[in-house]
Amino acid sequence: MPARTQLDLPILLPDVPSAKDTCVERLASSLQRTEGIEHAHVVPAENGEPDPFCIHYDPETLSLPRIRRLAKSRGSEIADRYGHLVWDIKEGSRPRRARTIAKRLRRADGVVEAAVSAAGRVRVEYDRSETDGEKIRDALLGMNVRPRGDVLDVSDLSTAAQEEESGHEKPGHHEEGEGKAGGHDHEGGFGEKTELIFSILAGLCVAVGVGLSFTGVSAWIPWGFYVGGYVFGGYYTVQDVFDAVRVGDFEVDVLMLVAAAGAAALGTWLEGAFLLFLFSLGHALEHYAMGRARRAIESLAELAPDRALVRRNGEEQEVPAGELAVGDTVVVKPNASIPADGFVTGGESAVNQAPVTGESVPVDKTPVDNPEAVGNPADLGPAHRVYAGTINGSGVLEMRVTKRADESTLSRVVQMVTEAEAEKSPTERFTSRFERIFVPSVLGLVVLLLFAWVPLDETFADSFYRAMAVLVAASPCALALATPSAVLSGIGRAGQGGVLVKGGGPLERLGRLGAVAFDKTGTLTEGAPRVTDVRPCDGTAEGDLLRTAVDVEQRSDHPLAEAVVEYGTEKLKGQVLDDAHDLESITGRGVKASVGGLPVHVGKKELFDEVEGPPLPDELRQTTERLESEGRTTMIVRRGGDYLGVIGLADQPREGAADVIGRLRQIGIRRMVMISGDHQRVVDAGAAELGLDEARGDLLPDDKVDAVRALREEEDVAMIGDGVNDAPAMANATVGIAMGAAGSDVALETADVALMADDLSRLPFALGLSRQTRRIIRQNLWIALGTVAVLVPATIAGLSIGPAVVLHEGSTLFVVGNALRLLRYDA
Template sequence: MTVDVNSSPAGSAAASDSHDTAQAWAVGQPSRWWHGIWSLPEVRWAVIATTFFAVGGICHLAGAPAWLWWGLYLTCYAAGGWEPGLAGLRALRDKTLDVDLLMVAAAIGAASIGQVFDGALLIVIFATSGALEAVATKRTEDSVRGLLDLTPERATRLRLTEQPKGAEGSREAYGNAVEEQVDAASLRVGDVILVRPGERIGADGQVVVGASAVDQASITGESIPVDKRPGDEVFAGTSNGTGALRVRVNRPAAETVIARIVAMVEEASATKARTQLFIEKVEQRYSVAMVAATVALFALPLLWGVALQDSLLRAMTFMIVASPCAVVLATMPPLLAAIATAGRHGVLVKSAVVMEQLGTVDRIAFDKTGTLTEGRPHLTGVRVLPGGHLTEERLLALAATAEQYSEHPLGAAVVRAARDAGLPLGTLADFTSEPGRGVRARVDGLTVEVSSPAHPTSAGVRSDDSAVRTVATELQDAGHTAVVVRVNDVPVGVLALADRMRPGAPEAVTHLTELTGTAPVLLTGDNARAANRLAGQVGITDVRADLLPADKVAAVHELQGDGTRIGLVGDGVNDAPALATAHTGIAMGRAGADLALDTADAVVTRDELAGIPAVIALARRARRLVAANLVIAAAFIAVLVAWDLLGDLPLPLGVAGHEGSTVIVGLNGLRLLRGAAWQRALRVGAQRS
């Protein structure tokens, strides 16, 4: 309702340009995405290794000559193993035993005894894992850099001419100002900039002249544009509505809120050390012990006069049966199967590490707008004032007709509600709008005004009507936005609008409380009234409102201060620092900002909140299967190692036992691929785990 009719053509043109840009993006994005991913050497080598492995496997099964598929497998070894092997050798110089180097050594050992397929499979698994990690890192870095694009590169600075004494800060002080196009980064504290309708604001500052509605969802997460008047603060990177603003800069470019968001995401990503799977931590110690034992098993018998070939064969058999390959494969299949199952049902989990982390979450923290709510306003009530002599349907129809040309989200919500109700709209004429106030038009011969309770569009209209004030205050206290409808300058009704709760939100909150044993917390940049209203609807009692991005990060640190592992669910740019800081970050996918999607560890692609307790339950089951597989793998290794050390284990039998344990644990983990696994997770998510 802050639309200037004169700016509507420009707004339409901008919308058209945006649509064309979106179409071009949709066409060009896949190729740009693939080009960006292909630029990573880890991805190129992983693709090459996987290709040679696949072709070698086909030739092997097809009965091709052994030299052919052996050559293809060995090429796979070289393509996928040279980089981790080289990195491992460099690590050895720092007296660190790299697990990837041991995997390469185990693969070479497998090839030396004829098990070249097993070694190639191990190489492909590790190469693919490294490529996925590189892709995730690049996407996050690109999104952080792209976040800076929210702030325009250029700004219109006003150079004030000589002005009458005492006119500082007044509208007259800017009447003859000279406009200068400058780099936004060069703006200094005290500069005054002009922000035209539809532009992004170039700096943090304070409004000195003008009124408009500013969409600051990227900073605060508020779903409804906020009316700004002289004295109000605005943020760089937020979108101005249809009024012109003159803003005095109060922070340099490097200290704006949007710049601090970038810094916080980068800092959190850097300080949040690369999380390892539990088994990786065990492997590092186990692998050192295995290498030492293999060397001892080869060298000591030689001192006792054992033949070189016999000593080498026993040591090689020991290395194969004691190899951590079986342990790795005992761990990865359940986690990868859980990732695949979650992905089929609308939850993208980015890595096995994340899946393991999800299984350890102790408490969930929710953002409000776009997470527990849909992120756009809806009409929630129509109140006819005493003496209005109108039905609710007629009141809504008149308001919707007056709002037809409005580009404000509240006006669009009113029009959408009337159309959904099947109400016919009247004839519109003489439409006018005033930023920060509302719209006024002739509808079927009546003068209809739809405006803010405190700021009617006409100077002759009273804003202190007691009936209007009473109803508006009641609605606002309940967390709604109130809009007054006047006919012929007489208030006849009040419309209530609010962001709408997502379907299934209360059930998701209940299930998460039962699953984790702790009630979720609400962290939002929205105002306290709206936050408390939603919290009451979904069943959350711990509410923290009016939070800027840095405040959300501080809240996450506080919640995790006692060792609690927080899973944060959000969707906006303002959530990204907290998503990076939390133990596990989960983003809502459909309307989520690019930075939030790339920073998060998991993405709910269908925006179904029921998927959050389900994926946590699935992750916990995957962890239980990993534990069971480790017991199985350890039992096989213990028996085979004891046989080799205390008896005479034939090499073929050792290989068979090693491969048998791998098959058993692999099949056990793949149980999570069944559709029933997700249905079971949904049921577990609805009751205490």
């Protein structure tokens, strides 16, 4: 039998930014190659605790101290060799530039992996034996590098006051703008508007040149303005093309620049300047639009306050939110933002949790009875827990911090949404592959068209002009932006609505679902049994039945017993007996106790077929079976030889669950299934009450996995559960959806999509948004491909560059504007 031990991952790999880092995989692989070690892996932790590193080993081969020394030694070797850098680069905040920068970094000596998101976030893993942080920065050719902590501190994001480099190497703090060595900056001297200003200047040059050409002045003067249009319109395009060509990329910018150069070679400076003006204007507006989508995501980080009022040593003092420590007591004034995750220790108020969970109604908060007795804060109810970035109401709250600012739910959401930008959806991967084939094909067609004068009766200049027009028409700018702009907007809007979508892949898969499998307990139901029926026998008062049941069950800790006690105490207004003693549990059947000298049995009907005494009366048996057929769990009460009656309990459906099912049908979900470990009759009754199509009960965890796999063979299916117990089933679904992920690290990690609030009504919003995103992606692709399909034959047939440019850039702006509509989506 193998033994197991768990070691703290931060001790083994102290500088690794997350448990998903490849260095963790290297450590696991290295240890698993050691004789005596069977398996090594990370166990996700909850409540902000470090992820433990679990090692399964043979104690006959290796001792525990030897295991620990070996793990620390291997971890130290890996940490010494591999470094990580996380930077923000302004120039990377555009899809095409991001791809170019990533390729450039991957080609640098010693770089193991590099990824650049459209938000300009650069992550680099490198081999220390071959390179270092300064050499990697040099590979960026002097771009604006701003170090960034890998685990995002939302207070840092909102103020930009603290910037630090995450990972294995810290070459020092850099103020914004440091690290430039003659490189170019797309924000320039006018900030974000520089590119737009250059584009406008290019347009003015073209307009003035055209105007002067009609005044009879020397042709050299309009020509000078056209050259100015080339300079201002091509300034950023030339730099982008230069960077792309250096890493072997031939993208749409290359085609545009070649077309403009061709126009100049033909002496048609006006058309070339007009082309670059419209192309640069399209780029500038695209940059603005994509920036707007990114700002929708970054606005999440600005929800947390910069400073907090903390009580230390009996005195209140204001400190930066990033300096709050676990255990601090924070005072939250009325209408102020809550600075960290924690629980309420004093005061009462209603808190607006919409910024984090998407809940539309403020949640009432009350203090816990004994703050010092709180063990696991995750076990506290929603009335006690608070989250960073939510907004306090009219009362003053005192709270105890349970997570640092960089570990809060809001911080994790911002981090994951930012990471999700870098994940390409299936459509994005398709368009990328298409571009890699399409652009060289276009260049080949242009080369052929350059020799059209050979078979045709036309001059070389005419053939050259036609070839340049085809270059403009065939440039797939709109295609390149069709999907990323929609995905970025969709992820941003989901985050604002309390739904975390982990990338374009889950977003697209969510939109094509045909079926949804629901875990029953805690998802479709409240997760706690409640008394629904009290049926006394003839001649027995309801109060007598309840008093006897409560008297016995208040000595039991079973969940069903707690439900009976709660209901009975409230119904009887506290008039409960306290006479039961000698409680005895009859496993799987019920309990036995002595009340007033008489034996009392409370339990299932099967109990009374086994114990001594009068048999169950037919009328009571029929009542019991009828309640069970309606999905009730039953508890029969017998005192001495007299049957007092039966109590029915059930896990009640969530408020509004049936309405959610109806909305999902309207969206287009064709099949909805309830899966549960409960008895099949209970599951059938619950499914019928909610209007579900199928119910599958008596399922063990492995059975749930098999059920989801069977559904997936028929159509795309989502599995929605709590993100922990249902993780295996969610992993086997097309999309795994976790409910109530706010405050739960495990739920955030396990699911493809996380509903931050414990609110099923966010599900139709998530599915509706994903379907709208897919519709917009399809619209964008049709517009992009349709424009190319129309313009290429048209330009071959003689359409001039001017109209081709207008139509081409118009389609590009259309797809970006169409994608931005997602930011206003409302279910």
